[in-house]
Amino acid sequence: MLALLSLIASEGGEAKEVVNPVIPDTPELVWGAIAFFLLLILMYAVCLPPIRQAMRRREDQMRNDAESAERARVEAEQVRRDYDATLAEARAEASRIVDAARQAGEARRAEIIRAAEDDVAAERQAALADLDAARTTALDGLRPQVGSIAVAAAGKVVQRDLDVAANQSVVDEHVRSASRG
Amino acid sequence: MFAELKFPGIEEMVQWPAAFGEGTPFAFNKVALISLIAMAVPVIWFLVAGGSAKKSLVPRGAQNLAETSIEFIEKQVIGQAIGPDGLPYLPLLISMFLFIFVGNLFGIIPTSHFGANARMANPVLLAVLTWFVFIGVGLKHNGLGYLKASLFPPGVPKALYLLVTPIEFISTFLVRPFSLAVRLFANSLAGHILLVTFSVLTATLWSLSPLVVAAPFSFFMLIAFTGFELLVAFLQAYIFTLLTAVYIGGALHPHH
Numbered sequence: 530m531l532a533l534l535s536l537i538a539s540e541g542g543e544a545k546e547v548v549n550p551v552i553p554d555t556p557e558l559v560w561g562a563i564a565f566f567l568l569l570i571l572m573y574a575v576c577l578p579p580i581r582q583a584m585r586r587r588e589d590q591m592r593n594d595a596e597s598a599e600r601a602r603v604e605a606e607q608v609r610r611d612y613d614a615t616l617a618e619a620r621a622e623a624s625r626i627v628d629a630a631r632q633a634g635e636a637r638r639a640e641i642i643r644a645a646e647d648d649v650a651a652e653r654q655a656a657l658a659d660l661d662a663a664r665t666t667a668l669d670g671l672r673p674q675v676g677s678i679a680v681a682a683a684g685k686v687v688q689r690d691l692d693v694a695a696n697q698s699v700v701d702e703h704v705r706s707a708s709r710g
Numbered sequence: 711m712f713a714e715l716k717f718p719g720i721e722e723m724v725q726w727p728a729a730f731g732e733g734t735p736f737a738f739n740k741v742a743l744i745s746l747i748a749m750a751v752p753v754i755w756f757l758v759a760g761g762s763a764k765k766s767l768v769p770r771g772a773q774n775l776a777e778t779s780i781e782f783i784e785k786q787v788i789g790q791a792i793g794p795d796g797l798p799y800l801p802l803l804i805s806m807f808l809f810i811f812v813g814n815l816f817g818i819i820p821t822s823h824f825g826a827n828a829r830m831a832n833p834v835l836l837a838v839l840t841w842f843v844f845i846g847v848g849l850k851h852n853g854l855g856y857l858k859a860s861l862f863p864p865g866v867p868k869a870l871y872l873l874v875t876p877i878e879f880i881s882t883f884l885v886r887p888f889s890l891a892v893r894l895f896a897n898s899l900a901g902h903i904l905l906v907t908f909s910v911l912t913a914t915l916w917s918l919s920p921l922v923v924a925a926p927f928s929f930f931m932l933i934a935f936t937g938f939e940l941l942v943a944f945l946q947a948y949i950f951t952l953l954t955a956v957y958i959g960g961a962l963h964p965h966h
Contacts, residue, residue, distance in 0.1 A: 560742035583763030
């Protein structure tokens with residue numbers, strides 16, 4: 530650098546018109562100042578604001594888009610969680626309904642069986658009562674004939690005529706004891 | 711035409727005649743024209759980008775490039791050197807960056823081949839502006855405490871202030887603008903001299919029959935340095951803008 534400057538200085542010294550490049554030229558300084566300050570003012574007031582506004586708008590939009598995407602993602606996650614919860618609840622409800630139906634069916638089946646058994650028992654009881662009544666009726670119907678037959682048979686055995694009416698009570702007593710035995 | 715190897719003098723390389731206004735403070739020469747173009751190109755570019763930005767939020771073409779430039783300054787310059795409270799200085803820093811970069815680009819644009827910052831005027835202008843800005847920012851935000859914090863750094867034994875204070879005064883308030891201006895100017899002028907050297911060398915070798923075989927090497931170097939100058943054009947604009955941001959950041963937070 531120093532060598533360059535000394536070269537410049539020496540060459541400047543040899544020229545007819547003394548040229549020292551290190552000394553700024555006044556007109557160049559004036560035009561440079563006009564150009565630079567014009568550039569600075571135009572940049573500050575006219576050129577930069579619309580571009581920076583566009584950059585800010587874009588940044589805002591990108592930030593908003595990112596926030597919207599994040600919100601949508603959170604909402605989608607919430608919807609999925611709600612869906613899962615609803616599905617689980619529906620499954621539990623369905624299971625509960627099936628269990629209740631099964632229990633109701635079991636209860637109904639037991640009730641039907643119990644009612645059938647009660648009906649069968651009642652009918653059996655009635656049949657037995659009918660049977661007893663028929664037997665009693667039959668015995669009551671046979672008793673006079675059995676008495677006269679027994680008295681007649683006893684008369685044949687003893688070779689005498691036995692009075693049926695007088696011996697009827699003995700025969701009845703015997704029949705009763707036999708039916709009990 | 712090129713009978714012998716003769717490099718132009720420095721006055722031929724850096725002095726340009728005025729198109730009008732010769733002898734007045736408004737003498738309009740090639741450097742003045744490049745300065746105006748370095749102003750007009752970013753303005754037109756950003757106006758087109760702004761018009762596009764009003765219509766669509768999706769950046770394309772000029773708008774894309776403009777937004778990339780803004781984000782570069784915001785993140786790589788302000789974010790690194792100042793912090794979030796440096797955003798109000800975006801117009802100054804991006805104007806500075808684009809003015810220097812476009813001005814530098816003219817050093818490699820055919821038919822121009824001279825960067826505006828290869829003359830001392832623009833670097834000095836921007837360096838002095840930086841000097842006023844960072845001192846103004848320091849005084850505005852910290853009052854006279856800025857000068858105290860700059861000249862009497864905390865944590866230094868009081869006896870050492872005899873040594874430290876003059877050094878801090880020279881480095882902060884005198885050397886900064888000087889180093890800013892000289893760095894930009896010297897790099898731009900050195901690049902211009904390199905390109906002139908290899909251009910003249912290539913043309914001369916082309917006309918000298920025994921040495922024409924060396925011309926491709928010289929031409930290759932000319933192409934390589936042109937690419938290198940493109941890098942330097944960007945790098946010098948970035949360094950100047952970054953250092954300006956560093957100085958503003960230091961003035962905003964002098965105790966850090």
